[in-house]
Amino acid sequence: MNNLITHASDATFDAMTRTDGKLVLVDFWADWCGPCKALSPVLDDIAESFPDELSVVKLDIVANEATAARLGVRGIPLLIFYRDGAEVERSVGILSKTRLANIVEKHL
């Protein structure tokens, strides 16, 4: 398993998105979601390209329904960016690495 990406749960989600200063990107996914699988290697690439500036976290919405419901997750893949626990941007659907990097750089 890629050690640049961590997995959150209902129990750990808030703590994992409340990192001091570092931008956090959460990928809301599910095993049955084909586009989520297609996005996965792009997230690996992004995590590797911004190792010091960005934490990439994945949340399985089937296993963690409470968080998904609380955040109003309706379509996946959904990416939400957090800084100090506050949501700064969200995007639904597949993005190219360049588009994703552009969002990351905007919030650095």
Place this chain on the structure above:
Amino acid sequence: MHAFPEGATQKDTIVASVARAIDAGLFLDDDHTTNGSLIKCVVDDGDVRTFERETGIPGSLALLADMSVGFRTDDLPAARRFAGIWIATPVPGADLTRVPNAMILWVIDRAEQIWRSAFHDDPSEVLRTIRELHARQSSGQDPDRTEWSKARGDALARTDAETDDRRSLINRMAETLAWPPLTSRTILSEGVRILADMAGAVTAANAPMTQEERAGIHRTMEALFAETEAERDADPEGYFFPDIFHARMPEIAERFTADLNAQNAAVADTVVAAGDKALELMGAAPRA
């Protein structure tokens, strides 16, 4: 980056593990219940970075190989042979560092060729800039991070400003390829996917069916789908729209299917050709 850096024994072990996975039906079995991931034949969890560390083969080439296998499944024995040949092609110690750059140059040149022949105008200027960056890196002169970043920014701005769908494809290719390939495992598979979309778009543009006719058929299909709502509700398991479409509108369905098949074939041929080209480049890589 050198293939099988520990030598011939390491290569033999990895090639044998792929052969075992193929024989065991873990790679494209006859029932189509397993997928065709070469990466998973070598690394259980399919992590491309682990594959890269264990084989010395750039991850971008491995992801492209998996994509190419996915477009060869009409002939399963040939797809399995491709996988076996692919993993056995790099000689131990072959320097594969510049192969992804060479592959990107091939993708860009092919895109320009397709573009010029179909649309008779110059492709994007920004794509040419990105070609120059890869050509420099290919010759050992690595562009610095700011050059890549500026090229990416220019490409993004061009795509966002573009209103023509076809031209937007070539700008999307530019923004996708604007990375040093060893830091971006998805660069080749994404670049080839856009090249394939371009080949499909050109096939559609050159087909006997016009864009207006296609739009008309789509409207007809939507109307038929709405009309058959009662049948769908009565037997959701047995309802299969393509069969209904062919039964009730055979002439239109036939033409629509032929048009779609031609575009799909152009897409598949492009991805298969890219897989073959990568194989050729790996085989020709110099030993360190």
